[in-house]
Amino acid sequence: MSISLPVDIHSIKGFLAAHEGEALYHLAAEASGSGACLEVGSYCGKSTIYMATACKLMNGLLYAVDHHRGSEEHQRGEEYHDPDLYDEGARLMDSFRTFRRNIRAANLEDWVVPIVASSAVAARYWNTPLSLVFIDGGHSREAAITDYRCWARHIVPGGYLAIHDIFPDPNDGGQAPYEIYKLALASAQFELVEMVDTLGILRRV
Template identity: 70%
Template sequence: MPADLNLPIDINSVKGFLAADEGLALYQYALAASKLGPCLEIGSYCGKSTIYFATACQQNNSILYALDHHRGSEEHQLGEEYHDPDLYDAGIELMDSFRTFRITMREAQLEDTVVPIVSSSAVASRHWATPLGMVFIDGGHSEEAAQTDYRCWSTHIKPGGILAIHDIFPNPEDGGQAPYNIWKLAKASGLFEELPTVNTLGLFRRK
């Protein structure tokens, strides 16, 4: 796994919550998975994970669909723990990370690889018919949001493709349990082969 991807942007300058080892794992798995078909991430925020993911897709002339309603998760809202005032639109009293995301994609030279989908996960999946090489779930961390993301997208992964789930905390004292709960669903489903977890990034291969 390369320690330096020679990115055109300083990855540490991009807002986000993905650790470096998780980002490099995402890149490594996407290098192979994007040869199987286009890929999808759920929860782009300002584009940190997107850079790792899409850089791998770009090398294979593949596509990354970047799905996010860009109104922030529960913890990003006004008065919550991870609220960022720079991403708050006071005029409409809502979070909006899409403008920052677009700037990030331009600076990372990924506009020809990343297809933004500004929508909720449930709406975007309603008529989805494209098989995917890899799905990365890092959207809302409420139980309802995580379950929706898993239910709507996990079956679209091609055999041999990858399912990645961020923020896996088996111990409730370390973090929220919704991502861990869908990780357990994937493990018990019979559809996936479990791969080694990288930090809090849970990984599976579709059988």
């Protein structure tokens, strides 16, 4: 299945490599035929556009969970702070306006349900089975484990769990995504399908 995206994906702010985005597209195209997809950590919508474009093709739906206040590394004075996404009036980082603009420009508003909340809040009364969960939220240990515990249990048998920024070597990057990747495998509920760059794709058995 060839990829045809509705916008210039390279113009969208984000940290997802092209090969990883293409893998998410194909994964969402397969999974959305069996139920809803969900991502944690939308930022400005790069991963959302990859996944929702596939959902649109399959008449599926993507829930996009993000509080849009940024992770630790996005705050003022931190390595990945972007002043264009800082709300001077509120004195807070806010990526939601940019996210909405990008999703509208991609004509994907009917296939994306933004949930502006943390994982813990969004998942509190969640009951919808999910065919795909993509975790790319906060990279602190607490945030990553919370994301995993909130959403992995809602994945249907045969559904997928995708985790971004997996670095087995601590010299290459933070360890929190790798920790939840190991937790998923140790649970015996998930098996590894493939690794695409730093994107781990697992299937619920």
